[in-house]
Amino acid sequence: MSGIRAQQKEKTRRLLIDAALSQLSAERSFSNLSLREVTKEAGLAATSFYRHFSDMDELGLTLVDEAGLTLRQLMRQARQRIEKGGSVIQISVKTFMEFIAANPNVFRLLLRERSGTSKAFRAAVNREIRFFTMELCDYLQQANNLDADTGFIQANAAVIIVFSAGAEALDADSSEIEELTDRTIKQLRFIARGAMDLHLRNIGQNSQI
Amino acid sequence: MSGIRAQQKEKTRRLLIDAALSQLSAERSFSNLSLREVTKEAGLAATSFYRHFSDMDELGLTLVDEAGLTLRQLMRQARQRIEKGGSVIQISVKTFMEFIAANPNVFRLLLRERSGTSKAFRAAVNREIRFFTMELCDYLQQANNLDADTGFIQANAAVIIVFSAGAEALDADSSEIEELTDRTIKQLRFIARGAMDLHLRNIGQNSQI
């Protein structure tokens, strides 16, 4: 019951996934990647593709899922670093930038498919990003005693800013990335400060009632 | 010297541009639009395309330029409304949302090509967005007495937030757009408040020296 067959199948499936991922680049998006190119890169006959996925779309959604997984690893890593002490914002941004440098194509996939032509893709990517946002939201509520609404709005803004910085980092050299990182940190501080300030002001108003 | 010929040529050129624009949609991006489809939509023979553009890329860059123009109209419109008084942030966001509703495909073009596979396209879109940011930056510096650096960072953050909201608005129904607009306004207030706060704090530090 070891399933030498199922084992081999899983192996070729990975071959396809990896082949697709490896072909993503600044010049090549998933949507202009053909089934034949992927199978060729994987060293398979074109028609073998169908033994694993019914569609390029199905493979694409699998890639997005994998990207989501990688994103969660990123969060775990950031949390670990934060626990060791230091500026939360600074550590988060730097961890994120390292992630982009290490997985540019995974990030590109998320970035592009978020505004791509497939509704299913857009939904899948947004799901991953929402998950990311929610994690941050929980953290902010707990750390800063924010109400749920303010926490979400802040987390949402922060994620948008960081993702956008990531997008810019993809085309930037190392000195530009440094400047970009600085800017992003400042922007997150603006947001954090503003959220706190308006939150406190709201509490003040409420307590007057 | 009226140039009845040049006049006609310009007319067909517009036919091509409009045909391309009209084919953009949620399901169709410029990059998966073929030369033949565009000429067909324009009611021309495929090969006539080359009398006007050497490439689909050349047509695409033209579209991005046109989109930039539309963006500037947006700014002008917002300024006019602001002069009549009211919350600057609220008016800006609402004007932007109206723009998206009126020109969804133009906005989709900018959004997609910003992270697309053509470096020239990415550069062209970023140029337009930078222009947009600079305008806002000037305004903020003047209105809030911010230093150049802080002004730019705030403007940059604001544009990112607004564009991202625009992207989300494309897939949203009218009640979602309302909620999205509210959220965006709050986020811009966070940023404005945080920028002001940290700016004043900086001035305070400097005067201590």
Added chain:
DNA sequence: TAAAATAGCGTACACTTGTACACTGAAATA
């Protein structure tokens, strides 16, 4: 008015695309 220029057309060609279908050899099952 005669000659040159050119916008637009139609045909043709070499490629690439997705996928239907029949086949093979090895693993799983009975």
Added chain:
DNA sequence: TATTTCAGTGTACAAGTGTACGCTATTTTA
């Protein structure tokens, strides 16, 4: 062990792609 299952192969085909080339009709130029 005999039978069934099935991952992977190779061929074939219709559809779509960009674009080279020669033609026509009309405007522009000389």
